[in-house]
Amino acid sequence: MTAATADAHQAAAEPVPGTAKALRTRTLRRQRGRVALGALLLSLHQTCEVLVPVAIGLTIDLAVTTGDTTALLWCVAGLALLFTCLASAYRFGARFALSATEREAHQLRLESARRVLHPRGELSGLRSGEILAVATSDAEQVATYVRAWAMGIAQVTAIVVTTATLLAINVPLGLGVLLGVPLMLLLLRIPAARITRRTEAKQATAARATAMATDLVGGLRVLMGIGARHNASLRYQRASERALTASVGAAATNGLYTGLVTAAGAVFLGVVAGAAGWMALRGHLTIGELVIVVGLAQFLTEPVRALGLVGQLFAIARASAQRLTRLLNAPDAVHPGDRLLPDALPEVPPAVELRGVSHGTLDGVDLTLAQGEFVGILTTDPRDAEALVDLLAGRAEGAGGTALVGGRPVPELDLTSLRRAVLVEEHDSVLFEGTLRTNLVVSRTARGGHTAPSTEAAANTDDDRFLREALAAAAAEDLVSGHPDGLDRPVADRAANLSGGQRQRVALARALVADPPVLVLHDPTTAVDAVTEAAIAQGTAALRAARAPGGATLVIASSPALLARADRVVVLREGRVHAEGTHARLAEDDPHYREAVLR
The missing domain is CATH 3.40.50.300 (P-loop containing nucleotide triphosphate hydrolases)
Structure with a gap:
């Protein structure tokens, strides 16, 4: 039995979560092994990223300013080993995270198909095109929840290691980073709710447009026969325009959010770099330590921006999970009994x-x-x-x-x-x-x-x-x-x-x-x-x-x-x-x- 088959049997045996939150929790629990390995390796990658400016600063202090050739060779070898570890950790960590996402998306698609094709039917109230959108697009969006967790853990690790390094170099700088990053993340949560609402509206209108397109393609010959093709085209045009408006609104919100994250990271970098330069001029930091601090502050914008993306992925997954839960928990259309009939019906009573x-x-x-x-x-x-x-x-x-x-x-x-x-x-x-x-x-x-x-x-x-x-x-x-x-x-x-x-x-x-x-x-x-x-x-x-x-x-x-x-x-x-x-x-x-x- 292949791993995909085993996952499919496991998905079939598990009860369907009753809420969108329970669905996301089960998604994470079901892929916990791959998510843990992915988060561990991606965290190692982020740690190596943090150590790059540290290694450069130490090279300046230990080899460049002293002119020690032996120390320089050791530093270059250390940098080569560091970059090898950095690249390998990212390669395999991203593979585990992507594998978890794709496997979960596959299982969610199977669950959706199983619910739609169940002999008892379903009363979700969704049309065929909407069901198709939920079983594909929304299933993919919910599956990104596990990847977001692996990314989020790795970015938090990067921020923690960076803060610890800054504290080791200079306590006031480390404390500033320790207090500034959570405050910035807290402020960035404000537009996340708007992203969830806009994404849900976008997915819903796109699903309705898909449903109408499916109906039109299936009944095209009939529409042409009765001369209603023009009216049907106008109806689809209006549905498509509503989907376009919702998509543009969601994209605008996502763009604003990305801009806020980038701007906040740039401001934070400027404050930290300015404080570090002032300390170097006062003699509280060496040239190598200044390089380390500025390098870490510059690097810190990446995990901060990535955490903003993680928040965006969480918001999108919440919206899609609500729609997917509606389908998976739809009541049965019929409620049959459990009595069996023989393969050949008896002559008496009537068939x-x-x-x-x-x-x-x-x-x-x-x-x-x-x-x-x-x-x-x-x-x-x-x-x-x-x-x-x-x-x-x-x-x-x-x-x-x-x-x-x-x-x-x-x-x-x-x-x-x-x-x-x-x-x-x-x-x-x-x-x-x-x-x-x-x-x-x-x-x-x-x-x-x-x-x-x-x-x-x-x-x-x-x-x-x-x-x-x-x-x-x-x-x-x-x-x-x-x-x-x-x-x-x-x-x-x-x-x-x-x-x-x-x-x-x-x-x-x-x-x-x-x-x-x-x-x-x-x-x-x-x-x-x-x-x-x-x-x-x-x-x-x-x-x-x-x-x-x-x-x-x-x-x-x-x-x-x-x-x-x-x-x-x-x-x-x-x-x-x-x-x-x-x-x-x-x-x-x-x-x-x-x-x-x-x-």
Whole structure:
């Protein structure tokens, strides 16, 4: 097991901190080993930096002013050793600190992804683009907290060693530094709170702009189709301008803070150098000691400025930790039970049974889906279809009535067991980047089925025939036969290289490959023509009957081709069961049904 894998397992086992402060504390505790080594080596580097002006001053007093060649050679050798130690300590110290930062950022990204991809869902209230920004940018900012600690300890070490050296040379100078540095740092804390507020506003507006950009890219074809591209562009322009304003405000605050740190360091250097020069003129300091004091005072501006940067990093980490904690502590979207279902549902009771179910716009719906049945659902209100899909997918928190799968109440079922028994292929299904093969086998793999071979060398195997049969049933065999790569045909991110109808047919084929005990299809043919729709209806019904004689299929659609293949059709109107019968009888007897279906 690699160190990264071990860190990932450790992150998965740890409880999620409840507050932003607890998150930062855990971040530091989790990387304490690397932070300690990094801080130790960086402190050694800073100590060597302090000793450089000391070594130069001693060289002047011991070798230059006395003309002692032997002492000069010893001093030069000492300087060479000092610089070797200085460079090595910084190299390895920075490596440990950077390693801690990158590993922690990796773990925070994994935690964010784990929370977003959890089967129970999350109710953070963040859109997809905002979640992306939190899981990337904010995770990186929080991870810099550990690096800031290593830097801060090293800079404090430099100030302490410098102060001790100045006290050894001249007590009044040392005391002046000892009192001046804390006072200056205390004054520099005042703008830190403003940095936190400005950074939080910057991250929030940037995340909203990212979310809007993600939505626009995903729906670009639709926007162009309805002629709303210009309005969408204006909305994004306004969001981008707000993000720009917030970013400029944060940059201005950071720039002001950096300027204050630089100015304070320069003033401090001037005061110390002036005091040391006055003491040298009075004969209280030698030439070498004057060089040491001025050199140390000049060097002291670096750790003071670095401490200012550390304060800035702490402020940014606080702002990002608040946003990341909101995501990690988001409540579950659903709260399932722990009862398990068998891999094959029993013939009795029915596969799915609804008794007086009320959820969303549904009002007292009774519905039974027996093993082996192919049932169509026609809803006159799209909200009824959405409510029914949520109910069968296990997302209907607080629904009234009783919903049973395999004779067991849905709220009592383990979510994994429920989704293994009931596959809901929603209208807006997403395909993943890869190939046709990888998109088709993903659902079967998740359900414990056999994976198909991953190369063309495996063509003509049983698994390949299994996939091709599903594609044929979904009228998507042309995607394989019409491409030189066949099943290994590339699929871009979100299937951008496929048309809407092709994406819909591949998603249907993926659902058929999964071969679940209960298959729920929601408008699976809205993006195809009538001829293709008829082929899909025939192929889907035939494949389900051949592969899963005891499997139940529920199709929520208004397609006459699909409804004609159903054993019976249930009509939902105003949230209630209005009529039930075969497609032919309903089309003959019910004028409302004819109006909704026959076109």
